[in-house]
Amino acid sequence: MSLSSALRVALDALLVNKGRSLLTSLGIVIGIAAVIAMVAAGTGTREKLDERLNSVGKTLILIRATTRSSVGLMTTAQPFSVQDVQALREDSRLRRMLVGISESQFELVTATTPTSHCHTTATGGTPEIKEIRAWRLASGHFYTDADVRKAAAVCVLGDTVRKKLFPTTNPVGQNIRVHGITLQVIGVLAPKGRAPTGADQDDQIFLPITTLQEKIAHQRNVSVVVTAARDPAYLKPAEERIREILRQTRRIRTGMEDNFEVTSVQEMAQLAVYVTTALNVLTVVIASISLVVGGIGIMNIMLVSVTERTREIGIRMAVGARPKDIRNQFLIEAVVLALLGGLVGVLVGLGIALLLGFLLNWPVYVSPAAVALAFGVSAAVGIFFGYYPAAKASRLDPIEALRYE
Secondary structure (H helix, E strand, O other), X not given: OOHHHHHHHHHHHHHHOHHXXXXXXXXXXXHHHHHHHHHHHHHHHHHHHHHHHHHXXXXXXXXXXXXXXXXXXXXXXXXXXXXXXXXXXXXHHHHHHEEEEEEEEEEEEEEEOOOOEEEEEEEEEOOOHHHHOOOOEEEEOOOOHHHHHOOOOEEEEOHHHHHHHOOOOOOOOOEEEEOOEEEEEEEEEOOOOEOOOOOEOOOEEEEEHHHHHHHHHOOOOEOEEEEEEOOHHHXXXXXXXXXXXXXXXXXXXXXXXXXXXXXXXXXXXXXXXXXXXXXXXXXXXXXXXXXXXXHHHHHHHHHHHHHHOHHHHHHHHHOOOOHHHHHHHHHHHHHHHHHHHHHHHHHHHHHHHHHHHHHHOOOOOOOHHHHHHHHHHHHHHHHHHHHHHHHHHHOOOHHHHHHOO
């Protein structure tokens, strides 16, 4: 019997009991659907995370004057001094590895114009922060070292703040008031979107750190230093060198805990990837159980089918069918049943993934390799669990099979 004839006979046999065939392949459907949906959602999540990391800066390093307790709570430590930052700037090894170093300070403020206002974050820093964070300007220019030295009353607006304060006009050259201080807008940043933490990176204004310290915050403490490695390969060496320098300048003796924290955005990415991978592994384990249950269902239904078609088997053998022909016929039926379950599972998984993407506003991506693997696993389940019933059918005695009622 040709393969096309065997497939036609297999489909006819399965369609005789449509409900039974559907219920039999339900375990395959659930297992494949779960894997497809989770892989699609997980891949989309990684792409979204990668996009947001690119917007923040994949090589960004944050140096914070905080300590972490044994239970993970963050507590404020001694702020960074001018000498701490200067030592980092002057180190020859760090200059080869880093884009630049910027002192930063944050203050929650209310920015107003004569016609509107908004609550936002004022970020004071040195001009290097533009290169470190890879900010692009939509209009105007960024503040300079001269602006920092004289604590100039100038600022650069994020796109969200620009939309709130100047929805229809060009803000460059206009004035805003922050905590009673008048600042001239000298530039507007191009939009960046949300950070991996979900914070809106465009909902802030940038101004010289001395302006923020002297005219708004009224204190000169620096609790954050921002920098970025020139290349991802420099991230770890740069972090280690930063720790060495700060332990020296802050006089931390051997054996004592750091009173600062050096972290990179890559560490957040690695944690997210670890969580996603763990979820995918858990899904595969659950799906495997479902596939085994589905495979056992296929074995049971094929054994029932062999019993129901014993007389048919005897007739086929009587007219010349060989045992391997009988075995192959039932094996093909088991594989077709598993593949149909796999096909329905892929469609259901795609539907679930698209629904999740729509509800969560999250991208989903289904790899052709994942679909091919799903069909491969379905076929393997059909072969593995269908072989025993097929072999049993091929070993029937033709005379006894013809007598079977």
